[in-house]
Amino acid sequence: MTSPYSLLAELTYRCPLQCPYCSNPLQLRNYTQELDTETWKRVFREAADLGVVQVHLSGGEPLARTDLVELVQEARDCDLYSHLSTSAAIGDESTFGRLREAGLDAVQISLQDSQPGSNDWIAGFGCFDKKERAVREARRLGFAVTLNVVLHRHNLSRLEEIIDLAANWDADRVELAHTQYTGWAFQNRAALLPSREQVEQAEEIVAAARNRLGRRPDMVHVLPDYFQDLPKACLGGWGNVMLTVAPDGAVLPCQTAREIPDLEFPNCKDHSLEDIWFHSDVFTRFRGTDWLPEPCRSCERKELDFGGCRCQAFLVTGDVAATDPVCHLSPMRFLIDAALQEADAAAGEFEYRTMSGTSQ
């Protein structure tokens, strides 16, 4: 059994943005207690001892933590490579400079759309101008900057403009990731799923942009699995390369696994990360390939996708141990096709993510 390479540290679920595809849990009001500074520092030390190389400081909005600089410093002291995933919607002129000084290695800034109006509409919060300033400031300080853009029905028609904006802002990298339908995105699935035509055009637009712009920005295009017939190895396999610590200290194999009601998540306040990683029921249950059902068990791709995403299996089929329904060999694939048809017929209204949780 191997050690994890990365830790997703969800420092807080608090966030001024209300993106309708947020990967945070729907019932945010159930998780308002946050780990204190000392506990997070201990988590970083335990993670480093366990073999973690990279820590992703995320949320919610990690800049909402007033101890962020101190936590970055601790990550550096533990020799962890630190990334910050931020909306850049809060913070002031000096924020990135102080983080740089504390030893932050890389910055990822989210972008909702290429136009200020539609960006702020999707985010449910005025933040476009702050993002541009933040990207330019982070670049000036010498950070490698990735722009993360979640793609869906409402921004795909501006994909070319989004890429050009990333080039214009001098981002090193732009991650063009189609929405993964878990968490709030699953709640808003019918409003967010694009048309097949949009997805096909997106591939052409990215290919053309690579030809036109060359190597900068580096473009990563994460394809939407609903439109494909093979599942993804979710996060490199369950309990295989990464772990998530949620704001309240729950330790999760992935950040959306908390949506699966029959799993119990140990807390880092009660157990060491090492103990949780190697011995907890929740981490060992779907690790590797021994637990796989058919048709996965006899499939030649089982070491590549490990049966796909557990959250997706649960959300779509109701069975957490089922084959990912995206797979063309899954007997439940018809549920994905039905969702695609439903989305094509839907008007496309979404519900914003709110701290009080979903109204449905």
Next chain:
Amino acid sequence: METRPRFHYPKLVSHARYRWDKRREQHQLVFPEGVLVLNATAASIVQLLDGRRLVDLVAELNHRGPTGDVEGDVHEFIERLADKGLLCEGDVP
């Protein structure tokens, strides 16, 4: 065939970091998108990518003890890192 080196003062970009992984007992070069596991030769080269002259880097490695085609190894490895965008030209003194 003689190829001109892309960098005369090769230096790791600031977002790439060399580290020794105690748990796995391996040399690593870490950058935003991943981790490159280095063999001993590559690790000794990486630790000298601090903006010194390329010829001095090769001389330093040769001085430590000749192990085959040092210059060839250095050029090949530097090309690989450059392709990944992990190198820049250091400040020319």
